[in-house]
Amino acid sequence: MSEEHGRIFREAWIAGVTKHYPGEPKPSYIAPWEETPDWERQSAAAVYDQVAAFIQVTAGAAAKLTREQKGRFVSLCWTGQIYKHIPDPKPAYVADWDDLPDWQKNTDTDIFEQIERSSRNPM
Numbered sequence: 001m002s003e004e005h006g007r008i009f010r011e012a013w014i015a016g017v018t019k020h021y022p023g024e025p026k027p028s029y030i031a032p033w034e035e036t037p038d039w040e041r042q043s044a045a046a047v048y049d050q051v052a053a054f055i056q057v058t059a060g061a062a063a064k065l066t067r068e069q070k071g072r073f074v075s076l077c078w079t080g081q082i083y084k085h086i087p088d089p090k091p092a093y094v095a096d097w098d099d100l101p102d103w104q105k106n107t108d109t110d111i112f113e114q115i116e117r118s119s120r121n122p123m
Contacts, residue, residue: 005052006045007033012114013044016107043081050077051112052119063116071109072097078108 010033017029033041051074055062065073075097082093097105 002045003041005048006041008114008118009044009048009111010036010041012111013107015114016110017103019110020103020106022103039085043078043085046081047074047077047111048115051115055116055119060120067109067113068105070112071105074108074112075100075105 014030014032017025021029036044054073062070079094082089086093100108
């Protein structure tokens with residue numbers, strides 16, 4: 001896991017929240033990388049790497065997934081990180097896809113698509 005990958009994930013999250021969140025998002029939702037807790041940084045890098053590996057092992061065919069499928073994948077990977085780092089998470093932290101607000105679904109999908117772009121064009 002690299003810090004660079006975590007930063008790309010976090011920047012995609014902030015961009016998605018800024019675009020899709022109705023009203024004013026919580027400050028923690030749009031906090032810069034430097035203000036993000038360590039467990040979230042680790043999780044961001046881990047999920048980036050999971051998505052990038054998925055794209056790689058499908059030889060890019062993951063691009064054919066629907067937007068919803070892409071978002072679901074990010075959401076599930078993130079939920080795994082929540083369980084890893086938080087012993088007894090609030091139900092909202094581990095909500096299933098169907099129970100997520102639309103802004104979060106769209107943000108998760110945007111994250112997958114950003115990882116697609118950045119893994120094709122490494123910095």
